[in-house]
Amino acid sequence: NAGVTQTPKFQVLKTGQSMTLQCAQDMNHNSMYWYRQDPGMGLRLIYYSASEGTTDKGEVPNGYNVSRLNKREFSLRLESAAPSQTSVYFCASSESWGNSPLHFGNGTRLTVT
Amino acid sequence: AQRVTQPEKLLSVFKGAPVELKCNYSYSGSPELFWYVQYSRQRLQLLLRHISRESIKGFTADLNKGETSFHLKKPFAQEEDSAMYYCALTPQGQNFVFGPGTRLSVLP
Numbered sequence: 001n002a003g004v005t006q007t008p009k010f011q012v013l014k015t016g017q018s019m020t021l022q023c024a025q026d027m028n029h030n031s032m033y034w035y036r037q038d039p040g041m042g043l044r045l046i047y048y049s050a051s052e053g054t055t056d057k058g059e060v061p062n063g064y065n066v067s068r069l070n071k072r073e074f075s076l077r078l079e080s081a082a083p084s085q086t087s088v089y090f091c092a093s094s095e096s097w098g099n100s101p102l103h104f105g106n107g108t109r110l111t112v113t
Numbered sequence: 114a115q116r117v118t119q120p121e122k123l124l125s126v127f128k129g130a131p132v133e134l135k136c137n138y139s140y141s142g143s144p145e146l147f148w149y150v151q152y153s154r155q156r157l158q159l160l161l162r163h164i165s166r167e168s169i170k171g172f173t174a175d176l177n178k179g180e181t182s183f184h185l186k187k188p189f190a191q192e193e194d195s196a197m198y199y200c201a202l203t204p205q206g207q208n209f210v211f212g213p214g215t216r217l218s219v220l221p
Contacts, residue, residue, distance in 0.1 A: 004156075033208075040122065040213055041213055042117075042199060042211040042212050042213040042214050043157075043199065043209075043211040044211075045208055045209070048208060058208065090156075090157065097208075098203065098205070098206055098207070099145045099203040099205075101147065101159045101162065102149075102157075102159070102209060103159075104156045104157040104158070105156060106155075106156045107156065
């Protein structure tokens with residue numbers, strides 16, 4: 001079992017470029033999430049998908065879009081990258097939305113210059 | 114609004130010493146609380162949750178509703194405990210709220 005798999009592991013973008021972060025889980029979880037991790041701020045929720053077919057904004061959604069492609073896959077897109085989006089991005093999944101424990105991917109380190 | 118605070122950004126202790134990582138929360142309902150750990154270059158992983166009342170890797174955490182705290186404790190720290198620790202709260206029917214994290218450094 002791979003758990004939650006994210007690609008790429010590292011990415012450098014120039015301001016204004018776009019990219020999509022991919023995430024897939026093989027645990028048959030219903031809910032999936034995208035977080036960003038910044039020093040001193042912990043993890044902040046960008047978007048989440050409580051179940052297949054639904055997506056909702058989290059705490060810091062501006063500048064991002066998501067797609068729940070199917071039950072397994074949940075992608076995060078940056079349409080026009082900005083230096084403020086330099087961060088480490090984590091995808092997570094849980095059996096159900098609410099209080100089920102989160103299972104995290106390995107993270108994507110993104111630098112926007 | 115729900116909030117989780119971890120007052121120490123960095124905590125250094127010597128191997129064999131007791132360690133306590135503090136976590137306080139603000140939530141008026143019945144919370145469910147978790148500790149997550151991130152070892153160097155690894156993904157975040159669940160360490161323990163309060164409803165399980167179990168000890169993982171020698172760590173325990175007790176929910177104190179009166180003080181709204183969920184401190185993580187271990188009587189004898191090991192070097193392999195060095196990591197980033199996040200306290201998290203799930204308000205009923207809502208998403209996880211994470212604290213800013215505490216980096217634990219266990220010195221030889």
